[in-house]
Amino acid sequence: MLQPRRLPAAWCSETRDRWLHLVDAEVHDRVVPAGSSSSRVIVHVDLDCFYAQVEMISNPELKGKPLGVQQKYLVVTCNYEARELGVKKLMNVRDAKEKCPQLVLVNGEDLTRYREISYKVTELLEEFSPVVERLGFDENFVDLTEMVEKRLQQLPSDDLSALTVSGHVYNNQSINLHDVLHIKLLVGSQIAAEMREAMYNQLGLTGCAGVASNKLLAKLVSGIFKPNQQTVLLPESSQDLIHSLKHIKEMPGIGYKTAKRLEALGISSVHDLQTFSSKILEKELGISIAQRIQKLSFGEDNSPVTPSGPPQSFSEEDSLKKCSSEVEAKSKIQELLANLLKRVCQDGRKPHTIRLIIRRYSSEKHCSRESRQCSIPSHIIQKLGTGSYDVMTPMVDILMKLFRSMVNVKMPFHLTLLSVCFCNLKSLNTTKKGTIDYYLTPSLSTTSCSGKRSFKMKDTQMEDF
DNA sequence: TGGGGTTAT
DNA sequence: ATAACCC
Numbered sequence: 001m002l003q004p005r006r007l008p009a010a011w012c013s014e015t016r017d018r019w020l021h022l023v024d025a026e027v028h029d030r031v032v033p034a035g036s037s038s039s040r041v042i043v044h045v046d047l048d049c050f051y052a053q054v055e056m057i058s059n060p061e062l063k064g065k066p067l068g069v070q071q072k073y074l075v076v077t078c079n080y081e082a083r084e085l086g087v088k089k090l091m092n093v094r095d096a097k098e099k100c101p102q103l104v105l106v107n108g109e110d111l112t113r114y115r116e117i118s119y120k121v122t123e124l125l126e127e128f129s130p131v132v133e134r135l136g137f138d139e140n141f142v143d144l145t146e147m148v149e150k151r152l153q154q155l156p157s158d159d160l161s162a163l164t165v166s167g168h169v170y171n172n173q174s175i176n177l178h179d180v181l182h183i184k185l186l187v188g189s190q191i192a193a194e195m196r197e198a199m200y201n202q203l204g205l206t207g208c209a210g211v212a213s214n215k216l217l218a219k220l221v222s223g224i225f226k227p228n229q230q231t232v233l234l235p236e237s238s239q240d241l242i243h244s245l246k247h248i249k250e251m252p253g254i255g256y257k258t259a260k261r262l263e264a265l266g267i268s269s270v271h272d273l274q275t276f277s278s279k280i281l282e283k284e285l286g287i288s289i290a291q292r293i294q295k296l297s298f299g300e301d302n303s304p305v306t307p308s309g310p311p312q313s314f315s316e317e318d319s320l321k322k323c324s325s326e327v328e329a330k331s332k333i334q335e336l337l338a339n340l341l342k343r344v345c346q347d348g349r350k351p352h353t354i355r356l357i358i359r360r361y362s363s364e365k366h367c368s369r370e371s372r373q374c375s376i377p378s379h380i381i382q383k384l385g386t387g388s389y390d391v392m393t394p395m396v397d398i399l400m401k402l403f404r405s406m407v408n409v410k411m412p413f414h415l416t417l418l419s420v421c422f423c424n425l426k427s428l429n430t431t432k433k434g435t436i437d438y439y440l441t442p443s444l445s446t447t448s449c450s451g452k453r454s455f456k457m458k459d460t461q462m463e464d465f
Numbered sequence: 466t467g468g469g470g471t472t473a474t
Numbered sequence: 475a476t477a478a479c480c481c
Contacts, residue, residue: 050481070467071466071467071468072466072467072468073466073467074467076466076467076468090466090467092466108467109467109468110468111468111469114469115469134470134471134481135470135471135481136469136470136480136481137469137481138481139480139481252479252480253479254479255478255479255480256478256479257477257478257479258478289478308471311470312470312471313470313471315468315469315470316468316469317469318468319468355475367466368476368477369477370475371475371476372475373475419468419469
C-alpha cells in the first residue's frame with residue numbers, strides 16, 4: 001500500500017530531451033494560462049500530533065500508552081493511541097478522562113521544548129531549500145520548484161527508472177510520463193519522502209506531507225492519508241479535492257467570521273462559493289477578501305511561500321480563572337516577563353516595543369482582547385541580554401503603567417488573561433560600525449550573552465559589513 | 466478553548 | 475489598536 005508506484009519507463013532519451021525543451025517553451029505557454037505565474041511545486045509538511053510526539057521523545061515510557069497534552073482544563077492534543085479510544089483534540093479533561101480512564105496526561109503549558117524542536121524541523125527543511133514558511137509550530141510549506149528543476153536537468157537519460165512517485169497519489173490517478181506537470185510533482189513527492197526520512201532519522205519525528213502546485217492544495221492534500229504518510233495531487237484531480245470539503249469553513253483562509261458572513265448569504269458549500277455572483281460578493285465582503293476566497297474555492301492560490309526566518313515577536317501568556325487585584329497582576333506580569341527576557345537573550349536580537357494584553361471577564365462576548373504598547377527606552381534596550389544590570393524593575397514599571405492605562409484599578413475588575421509581548425525586533429548589526437551608537441552599545445564591542453539561535457544570515461543582513 | 470503565531474486595516 | 479486568520 002505504501003509502496004511507490006512503478007511507472008512504465010516508456011521513455012527513450014530522445015523523448016526526454018525533447019520534453020526537457022518543452023518545459024520552458026511550448027508546454028509552459030500551453031499549460032500555464034497566459035499572464036499567470038509559472039507552475040510551482042509546493043510541499044506542505046505536517047507533524048503528527050506534535051506536542052505528544054515531543055513528550056514521548058522526552059519520556060519514552062509514555063510510548064505505547066494513550067497520551068494527552070494538557071493546558072489548563074483542555075487536552076490540546078493527544079497521540080493516536082488516545083484517539084483510538086475516543087479522545088479528540090481540544091477536548092475537556094473531564095470528558096477525555098470519562099471517555100478514556102487510562103489516559104495519561106502531561107502538562108504542556110510551557111512551550112519551550114516544543115518551540116525549540118519546531119525550529120529544528122524548520123531548519124532541517126531549510127537545508128533542502130531555503131524557502132520555508134512556518135504555519136504554527138507543527139507545519140511548514142516549502143517551495144520545491146527550483147529543486148525539482150535542478151533534479152530534472154541532472155536526470156541521466158539512460159536511467160528513467162528514477163521516475164517513480166513516492167507515497168500516495170490523490171484519487172489513485174495515473175501518472176502521465178509525457179506530462180511535464182506530472183513529472184515535476186512526482187519529483188516533488190520524492191523530495192517530500194526524503195524530508196520525512198530526514199525528520200525521522202535526525203529528530204525522531206514523524207509527519208505527513210502533501211505535494212501540489214500551490215499552498216492551498218498542498219495543505220489540503222497533506223491530510224488525506226493520516227499519520228506518517230504522504231500524498232501528491234495531480235492537476236486533473238484538484239476539483240475533486242476541493243469538492244471533497246463538506247463546508248467552506250474547512251477551506252484554509254476562510255475562518256469563523258467569514259464563514260458566518262457567507263452562510264448569511266446562503267453560501268455553505270465550495271460549489272455555492274464558486275457559482276456565487278462575484279459582484280455581490282465583493283459588495284458584501286470587500287473586493288480583497290471576496291476575490292481571494294472565490295479564487296480559493298476554485299483551488300487557485302497564487303500566494304508565495306514566504307520565508308519565515310526568525311520570529312517577529314515573542315510572547316508569553318497565561319489564562320487565569322480570576323485576576324482582580326493589581327498585586328496579582330503584577331506578580332503574573334513579572335513571571336511572564338522573566339521568561340520572555342531569557343528568550344530574548346538567547347535570540348540575540350533586541351525588541352524595541354513592548355505590549356501588554358489583557359482579556360476581561362465577560363459572560364457572552366467572544367473573548368475580545370485589549371492591548372497597550374509602547375517603545376522600550378533605548379537605555380533599557382542596551383542592557384537587554386547583558387545580564388549585567390537589573391532590567392526587570394524598569395520593565396515591570398513600564399508594564400504596570402500600560403496596565404493602569406487599560407484597567408481602572410480603583411474600580412473592581414476581573415481579568416481572565418494576561419500576556420506580554422516583545423516585538424519590533426532589530427538585529428544588532430543594524431547598528432552600523434563607525435556610528436556613535438556602535439561605540440555606545442556595550443553588547444556590540446564586548447562579548448555578551450551569545451545568540452544560540454544562529455539563523456542563517458544571508459544577503460541583506462550581511463551588507464552592513 | 467490554550468498558548469502561541471501572522472498579516473491587514 | 476484591533477480584527478481577522480493559522481496552528
